[in-house]
Amino acid sequence: MNTRSSAWPLALLFAGMVVYASLYPFTGWRVQGVSPLAFLQAPLPQYWTGFDVASNLLGYAPLGFLLSLAMLRSGAGRWSWWLAIALPILLSLTVETLQNYLPMRVPSNVDFALNSAGAAAGAGCAWAMERLGVLRRWTQFRADWFEPTAHGSLVLLALWPFALLYPLSVPFGLGQVWDRLESGLVSLLEDTPFLTWVPLRLETPDPLSPLAEAFCVALCLVSPLLMGYAEMRSLVRRVVFMLTLFVFAFVAAGLSAALTYGPSHAWAWVTPQAALGVGFAALLGMCLLALPRRLCTVLMLLALAVSLTLLNQASDSPYFVQSLEMWEQGRFIRFHGLSQWLGWLWPFAALIFGLRAVARAPIATTRIPP
Secondary structure, three states, X not given: OOOOOOHHHHHHHHHHHHHHHHHOOOOOOOOOOOOOOHHHHOOOOOXXXXXXXXXXXXXXXXXXXXXXXXXXXXXXXXXXXXXXXXXXXHHHHHHHHHHHHOOOOOOOHHHHHHHHHHHHHHHHHHHHHHHOOHHHHHHHHHHHHEXXXXXXXXXXXXXXXXXXXXXXXXXXXXXXXXXXHHHHHHHHHOXXXXXXXXXXXXXXXXXXXXXXXXXXXXXXXXXXXXXHHOOEOOHHHHHHHHHHHHHHHHHHHHHHHHHHHOHHHOOOOOOHHHHHHHHHHHHHHHHOOOOOHHHHHHHHHHHHHHHHHHHHHOOOOHHHHHHHHHHHOOHHHHHOOHHHHHHHHHHHHHHHHHHHHHHXXXXXXXXXXX
């Protein structure tokens, strides 16, 4: 089997996430005068929790799984299983060594052992699935449902629900970055002549009106929907994909609200304007089922551009800013803002993907089969 796999970019992204979470906040580097590998021979730590064990054990399992899966689908030889274990172990050894130089981090031989065990378990799971024929059935399923060129889109669609976990001022409204980008540029360029180059807003913009918010919600749901439509082979599959995407959207938004405000407020985001936007998105999704692939990508780009414009020209409500401060001080701090970066960057990555897809795709006028 020699198939291009979405597991490669997913493994690379997950490795980056591991490095980010292990070395955050990347400040205060110093030399302690001890051997970088001294932690390997240190006594076992006296204090540890079940969360520490689970996070270190399970944190590297997806990386081992994805690397092993990518190598299996790429037709790698018998050494691929060992390589899928060795690379995460080397990564864990590297980040644990670098933690010697960070004041807020403590390298641990137990963490290193658990990371290695997790990577081995993930790689072993991938090989077991290969032996049982699960990967072969997934390959057949992917060939039946998606176009052969569906790689980047599958990665983006897999990341989309995780991007929704960060609290959003508008439900599903990813990419609202201008407020923080503006304040960051002002802080960086303060007392320099370049500050005049920043297009500062002289007046605080108003929040979106209820109708504009509903329209924005609809566009933010239609964008990933059209991305999936562009890779689907039939109308029936597009309908199933639409239902699946809406389920994941509701689960991710509900989980974000539950972790931010408490389980009893899981559906607090379902306001009248949000419900109107979801209904409009469902109606659009049904109307666009028979759209040609290339046109789906073009309309996805248009929906992304309009939604980003609306979101970044509006301000956050004071209530949302207050809830965001609660979120950043709460349990999500363990993610060190990873879902925040996903929420900021996902639409722009989708724009780049869509532009490349339109540039290289032939004009298709064929009708989508049922």
